[in-house]
Amino acid sequence: LATEAALRKALEHQEFVLHYQAQVDVANSRITGAEALVRWQHPKLGLIGPDKFIPVAEERGLINRIGDWVLHAACRQAKAWEDAGHLQLPVAVNISARQLREGTLRDSVLGALAASGLDPHLLVLEITETAVMEDMDTAVAVLEDLCKLGVAIEIDDFGTGYSSLAYLKRLPIHRLKIDRSFVRDVPGTSDDEAIIRAIVSMAHSLKLDVIAEGVETADQAGFLRGLGCPDMQGFWLARPEPPVEFERLLARGDIVP
Numbered sequence: 001l002a003t004e005a006a007l008r009k010a011l012e013h014q015e016f017v018l019h020y021q022a023q024v025d026v027a028n029s030r031i032t033g034a035e036a037l038v039r040w041q042h043p044k045l046g047l048i049g050p051d052k053f054i055p056v057a058e059e060r061g062l063i064n065r066i067g068d069w070v071l072h073a074a075c076r077q078a079k080a081w082e083d084a085g086h087l088q089l090p091v092a093v094n095i096s097a098r099q100l101r102e103g104t105l106r107d108s109v110l111g112a113l114a115a116s117g118l119d120p121h122l123l124v125l126e127i128t129e130t131a132v133m134e135d136m137d138t139a140v141a142v143l144e145d146l147c148k149l150g151v152a153i154e155i156d157d158f159g160t161g162y163s164s165l166a167y168l169k170r171l172p173i174h175r176l177k178i179d180r181s182f183v184r185d186v187p188g189t190s191d192d193e194a195i196i197r198a199i200v201s202m203a204h205s206l207k208l209d210v211i212a213e214g215v216e217t218a219d220q221a222g223f224l225r226g227l228g229c230p231d232m233q234g235f236w237l238a239r240p241e242p243p244v245e246f247e248r249l250l251a252r253g254d255i256v257p
């Protein structure tokens, strides 16, 4: 299925598409951002999720090209929404460890910003702790560079990587995204509650933004909001949607579950 040859062909034939999941401030129900999530629109097999092909792309060295396409497409989309008169909406893009490590990220981001004309402040790069730790010196150099341009950096799946917290001091990070594994069983699981409380408190002290992912119930949302984490993302609010459906949410402006 997702062989190297098939993925090369998919790139050539422009078979990748982006879906967008809303990020919401539940204190006022406003949409505050969108995460771009890649899918493969296969001519015969239909829509294929990223977990079926991103690992292969990473292994076979194609993730830089796919990631470059994703950055261009996401920036183009965010600019189009802005031009269409929607609220200026930051778009978050997932970055693979390999894009960071192999030094292609900087040029990809610069290229995507230049080609789209998007304000760099409207681009968020989602990077995992593990990717950062693989090569801290490269990560610091590349991310500082991009940060100076105004691009925002977010740590995705926060709390699940092999990492020390020291990187929080060295890197220009704007936001932590609490991994969904911590969100799943709250309220009611005291260890997970304590971990989330600690992450939110640390984010506040370090003056970082914080967002929770994987929010599926009103109880989870209430728990997070009570801790001072009103920014969230998850099926309770909105699923990842194709651009046309996402635009319907944007036109309305708010999401009330």
Ligand code: G
Pocket (backbone or CB within 6 Å): 036, 037, 038, 049, 050, 051, 054, 067, 070, 093, 094, 095, 096, 240
């Ligand atoms: O959308 P979904 O929940 O199926 O995504 C599954 C995984 O694929 C998530 O870990 C997500 O971060 C990853 N993913 C989605 N889109 C991209 C992308 O554009 N680039 C990379 N590197 N990973 C992505």
Ligand code: G
Pocket (backbone or CB within 6 Å): 021, 037, 094, 156, 157, 180, 213, 214, 215, 216, 233, 234, 235, 236, 240
């Ligand atoms: O690894 P990352 O955090 O980028 O994962 C994003 C993926 O999480 C997307 O593919 C999306 O489909 C999925 N996702 C988004 N919201 C929820 C949710 O509420 N519950 C679960 N289980 N998955 C979600």
Ligand code: MN
Pocket (backbone or CB within 6 Å): 035, 094, 126, 156
């Ligand atoms: Mn993500």
Ligand code: NA
Pocket (backbone or CB within 6 Å): 094, 126, 156, 157
């Ligand atoms: Na991710």
